[in-house]
Amino acid sequence: MGVRQIGARVHRVEDDNLIRGEGKYLDDIQLPNMGYAAFLRSSMAHAKISITDTEAARTLDGVQAVFTYDTLPSSLVSKTQLETYPAPIIKQSMCPELLANDEVAHVGQAIAMVIANTRHVAEDACELIQVDYTPLTPVVDVIKAAKSDSQLTHSSLKDNIAASIETKFGDVETAFEECEDSIELSFKQHRGGCHSMECRGVLGDWQQQLGELTLYSSTQCPYLVRRMVSRQLGCPESSIRVIAPDVGGGFGPKAGYYPEEALIAIASKELRKPVKWTEDRREHFISTNQQRDQIWKLEVAFKKNGEITALKGHVTLDSGAFLNYGLLLSATTLMPLPGPYKIKNLHVTLDAVYTNTVSTSPVRGAGRPNAAYAMDRVIDAVARHLSIDPAEMRQINLVKNEDFPYQPGSKHRNGSMMTYDSGDYTGMLAMVKEMADYDGFRQEQQEARARGKYLGIGLACFIEDTGMGPYEGVNVRVDVTGNIIASTGATSQGQGHATVIAQVIAENLDIDISKIRVEAGDTGKFPHGIGAIGSRTGVNVGISANDAAIQVKNKALKLASILLEKPEDELELSDGAVRARSDSNQFITLADLALQLSPAVAGKLPEGFETAGLEAVSYQTTDYMPHSSGANIAKVEVDVVTGGIKILDYYVVHDCGRILNPMIVDGQIIGGVVHGIGNAMFEQMVYDDSGNPMTTNYGDYLLPLASEMPEIHVAHIETPSPANPMGLKGAGEGGTIPAIGAMINAIEDALTPFDAYIAKYPVTPEYILELVDGEKMAAE
Amino acid sequence: MQEQDVRMHVNGKQVSGKVETRTHLGDFLRQAAGLTGTHLGCEHGVCGACTVIVDGDAVRSCLMLAVQADNCEVITIEGIAQEDGSLHPLQEAFRNNHALQCGFCTAGMITSLYAFLTENPERNEEEIREAISGNICRCTGYQGIVLAAKEAASKMAKDRN
Numbered sequence: 001m002g003v004r005q006i007g008a009r010v011h012r013v014e015d016d017n018l019i020r021g022e023g024k025y026l027d028d029i030q031l032p033n034m035g036y037a038a039f040l041r042s043s044m045a046h047a048k049i050s051i052t053d054t055e056a057a058r059t060l061d062g063v064q065a066v067f068t069y070d071t072l073p074s075s076l077v078s079k080t081q082l083e084t085y086p087a088p089i090i091k092q093s094m095c096p097e098l099l100a101n102d103e104v105a106h107v108g109q110a111i112a113m114v115i116a117n118t119r120h121v122a123e124d125a126c127e128l129i130q131v132d133y134t135p136l137t138p139v140v141d142v143i144k145a146a147k148s149d150s151q152l153t154h155s156s157l158k159d160n161i162a163a164s165i166e167t168k169f170g171d172v173e174t175a176f177e178e179c180e181d182s183i184e185l186s187f188k189q190h191r192g193g194c195h196s197m198e199c200r201g202v203l204g205d206w207q208q209q210l211g212e213l214t215l216y217s218s219t220q221c222p223y224l225v226r227r228m229v230s231r232q233l234g235c236p237e238s239s240i241r242v243i244a245p246d247v248g249g250g251f252g253p254k255a256g257y258y259p260e261e262a263l264i265a266i267a268s269k270e271l272r273k274p275v276k277w278t279e280d281r282r283e284h285f286i287s288t289n290q291q292r293d294q295i296w297k298l299e300v301a302f303k304k305n306g307e308i309t310a311l312k313g314h315v316t317l318d319s320g321a322f323l324n325y326g327l328l329l330s331a332t333t334l335m336p337l338p339g340p341y342k343i344k345n346l347h348v349t350l351d352a353v354y355t356n357t358v359s360t361s362p363v364r365g366a367g368r369p370n371a372a373y374a375m376d377r378v379i380d381a382v383a384r385h386l387s388i389d390p391a392e393m394r395q396i397n398l399v400k401n402e403d404f405p406y407q408p409g410s411k412h413r414n415g416s417m418m419t420y421d422s423g424d425y426t427g428m429l430a431m432v433k434e435m436a437d438y439d440g441f442r443q444e445q446q447e448a449r450a451r452g453k454y455l456g457i458g459l460a461c462f463i464e465d466t467g468m469g470p471y472e473g474v475n476v477r478v479d480v481t482g483n484i485i486a487s488t489g490a491t492s493q494g495q496g497h498a499t500v501i502a503q504v505i506a507e508n509l510d511i512d513i514s515k516i517r518v519e520a521g522d523t524g525k526f527p528h529g530i531g532a533i534g535s536r537t538g539v540n541v542g543i544s545a546n547d548a549a550i551q552v553k554n555k556a557l558k559l560a561s562i563l564l565e566k567p568e569d570e571l572e573l574s575d576g577a578v579r580a581r582s583d584s585n586q587f588i589t590l591a592d593l594a595l596q597l598s599p600a601v602a603g604k605l606p607e608g609f610e611t612a613g614l615e616a617v618s619y620q621t622t623d624y625m626p627h628s629s630g631a632n633i634a635k636v637e638v639d640v641v642t643g644g645i646k647i648l649d650y651y652v653v654h655d656c657g658r659i660l661n662p663m664i665v666d667g668q669i670i671g672g673v674v675h676g677i678g679n680a681m682f683e684q685m686v687y688d689d690s691g692n693p694m695t696t697n698y699g700d701y702l703l704p705l706a707s708e709m710p711e712i713h714v715a716h717i718e719t720p721s722p723a724n725p726m727g728l729k730g731a732g733e734g735g736t737i738p739a740i741g742a743m744i745n746a747i748e749d750a751l752t753p754f755d756a757y758i759a760k761y762p763v764t765p766e767y768i769l770e771l772v773d774g775e776k777m778a779a780e
Numbered sequence: 781m782q783e784q785d786v787r788m789h790v791n792g793k794q795v796s797g798k799v800e801t802r803t804h805l806g807d808f809l810r811q812a813a814g815l816t817g818t819h820l821g822c823e824h825g826v827c828g829a830c831t832v833i834v835d836g837d838a839v840r841s842c843l844m845l846a847v848q849a850d851n852c853e854v855i856t857i858e859g860i861a862q863e864d865g866s867l868h869p870l871q872e873a874f875r876n877n878h879a880l881q882c883g884f885c886t887a888g889m890i891t892s893l894y895a896f897l898t899e900n901p902e903r904n905e906e907e908i909r910e911a912i913s914g915n916i917c918r919c920t921g922y923q924g925i926v927l928a929a930k931e932a933a934s935k936m937a938k939d940r941n
Contacts, residue, residue: 011875012878015874015875018880018886019867019874019875019880019886020857020858020860020871021815021816021856021857021860021887023817023883025884027810027816028810120781120802120803195918196918197821197827197829197884197917198819198884199821247882248819248882248883248884249881249882249884249919281827494881494882494883494884494919495881664878666878667919667920667924670920670923670924671921672921674920674921697822697824697826698822698826698827698916699824699826703916703918704921705913705922706910706912706917706925706926709909709921709922709923711923712921735921
């Protein structure tokens with residue numbers, strides 16, 4: 001048998017094109033006779049608008065069309081963006097009009113679309129469109145917006161509350177009445193935007209003679225885009241093919257359906273020509289979904305020995321101007337509570353509140369980083385109150401190995417009980433402490449403080465529900481050249497899915513990985529799919545590719561048995577052929593077997609074969625969601641004079657069950673940690689009181705850079721998930737989820753001599769100085 | 781809009797065209813020369829994705845007008861590998877060390893490091909991190925890129941000596 005593939009550090013099949021500059025991203029696609037789109041976007045956060053003149057734009061040399069709300073085709077099912085994830089619990093659902101009609105609700109909302117011969121001309125024409133704005137009071141602060149007497153973010157609302165949800169189990173009130181001690185804490189969480197290095201983009205190519213639209217989009221979810229554009233335009237799904245070419249990063253916001261996808265489809269159809277729109281970076285800041293603020297207020301009940309008995313509180317979540325991604329962010333904020341910690345009584349409520357800012361939706365981890373942060377801040381706050389070491393505090397409260405499968409009491413989005421399938425949370429804590437020399441660092445910290453140097457160490461433990469079903473299918477086909485074609489609904493934005501799929505197939509069919517071609521991100525190549533969200537792809541395509549490959553292998557053996565006149569158990573599949581074990585000269589190649597199952601060649605299918613082709617499709621599903629988990633430690637040094645933070649080292653122990661490709665998993669973890677570090681220290685989407693975004697370029701909005709990042713040490717434990725036959729758990733977001741908590745706990749730990757409490761992030765140098773000076777002044 | 785003729789050597793070949801004077805070098809390379817390996821990530825000169833090499837220096841092609849590159853020698857990502865298709869040590873090292881995920885920043889990373897290490901391949905980790913501190917990567921956390929740069933640097937140093 002050949003080389004083991006699953007679990008090996010296999011180099012990526014995706015890389016050769018990308019390192020040569022031969023990738024094909026959306027803006028790289030050039031079609032003949034193509035028009036270029038640009039959008040006129042609102043310059044005010046909240047206003048009544050009236051478009052008074054488009055004539056100058058229409059008549060500018062090179063302009064092909066100007067679309068406004070009024071000139072959108074009447075054939076549309078709706079001129080308002082259809083709800084992507086409607087739910088009865090949404091009290092007031094606001095989706096934008098594809099182009100604003102008479103009111104705008106955030107700076108950046110699209111008002112008009114111009115199609116021209118070049119992008120330059122399209123942008124020139126946008127500047128010629130005259131819009132009268134009658135300002136309305138913008139509501140920017142989410143706490144103010146949540147008040148019943150607040151100004152309204154949209155004239156049509158009754159109040160600014162989109163929805164109110166809760167998670168509740170046990171008996172919280174009794175637990176608080178009977179507790180030995182309790183504390184309150186509140187904090188503001190800020191998560192910025194997506195900032196994939198490739199912005200969004202859409203290219204529509206309507207073929208009038210076929211009545212078909214090919215829509216290229218830099219999306220994480222082409223099947224969602226197909227469904228929504230189909231419903232919006234009233235065109236059958238079968239007439240729309242959505243292709244996600246090479247996509248330059250996703251991280252969540254590219255998983256949604258956006259007005260531009262419908263609008264470019266409309267423009268292409270109306271003009272009967274290809275039309276392309278490439279989002280520029282400023283547009284990305286003002287029109288691509290972000291995540292932004294959550295304000296948490298919590299009360300914790302506990303015993304003197306550190307055992308937490310109950311948690312209650314409220315979250316105010318900034319939805320931005322629209323709820324175009326349903327309540328996924330809200331649900332994933334509450335659902336993971338109380339994380340890896342055993343808390344039997346819990347009641348947390350959440351209001352999703354509209355503001356006149358860019359809409360929010362999941363960014364890497366969705367609400368999970370927020371929930372994980374809340375829990376790790378709770379643990380540290382109680383530890384500090386009781387003077388228990390934070391590591392010991394975690395040891396006391398973590399779910400233990402004998403508890404699996406563990407049901408915390410919370411419910412899943414589908415109503416089923418949340419179940420942690422497997423793990424070794426305390427083992428990971430011990431391991432990460434060992435890696436980071438936790439006890440040694442505590443000693444070092446004491447000595448450093450005596451020299452006026454402030455070192456800090458922060459812990460975070462987390463769980464992540466991954467591998468969300470119901471499926472991500474894979475079709476494995478041997479073609480007549482003997483090559484293997486794997487087509488799938490899974491869509492990649494850099495995660496290396498094609499490599500992993502190829503590894504699973506190569507191992508099962510004992511064939512060289514170079515003979516496997518993976519086709520993905522194209523609704524024309526595979527009928528059903530979901531997309532790359534929620535650390536789900538590796539699990540879902542892993543088990544489907546495995547199952548489909550096994551079916552193909554069995555089919556090959558069965559047919560070879562007939563043709564070679566040998567029982568199946570005397571045959572083996574290796575290196576592209578089925579061979580007799582006893583005589584390797586007696587064989588039939590996979591290519592020949594594929595030919596035999598091609599009726600056009602064989603005349604009829606062999607006895608016992610009901611379907612043509614040496615192929616099989618599989619839509620395997622996980623029985624319930626596999627839970628990944630991990631323990632992280634950050635070490636920092638804080639300069640209390642400048643407010644600067646130096647990250648000294650970062651340690652991760654991660655458990656994503658059986659690992660398909662350790663190189664790829666480590667890449668996901670390390671990149672994810674750095675995303676979390678960005679949230680903790682740098683990334684801040686700032687609005688002024690009038691709702692003007694103040695950070696719309698990378699000079700103002702800071703992303704983590706190589707020069708500031710520490711070495712990130714990653715280790716794994718593998719507790720196979722019993723929820724699926726391969727023991728897989730997801731790995732895409734497990735780097736980000738705990739990182740903010742580990743970082744903030746470390747920074748606060750460094751500031752212990754100042755008795756500082758970090759109530760918000762990102763922690764900027766200014767904030768550090770505020771924390772340090774405040775305490776100094778209080779002491780004087 | 782005023783138009784002007786430009787001609788430059790790109791990856792050893794003559795490229796010429798008539799451009800609006802406001803066209804930046806990145807757009808010219810992508811559109812007129814068809815070299816779409818150079819990516820535009822921010823177009824305000826911060827992210828580094830569009831970095832190309834102009835007369836030996838790493839340059840942000842979004843901050844330089846095409847007309848400013850008239851008569852210049854330009855190398856883009858497409859010109860980094862050998863003519864026979866064999867990869868440059870940096871490209872090999874990027875693959876070996878999982879230094880790319882989505883690949884969008886990769887061209888700028890490789891061209892920046894190409895200019896930096898060609899000038900002097902004997903660089904330590906701190907210098908390498910500083911050299912790519914003008915290139916943003918959202919996927920990798922930079923660790924694989926730094927490892928790749930170190931691997932390529934030692935190969936380039938060996939090849940030079």
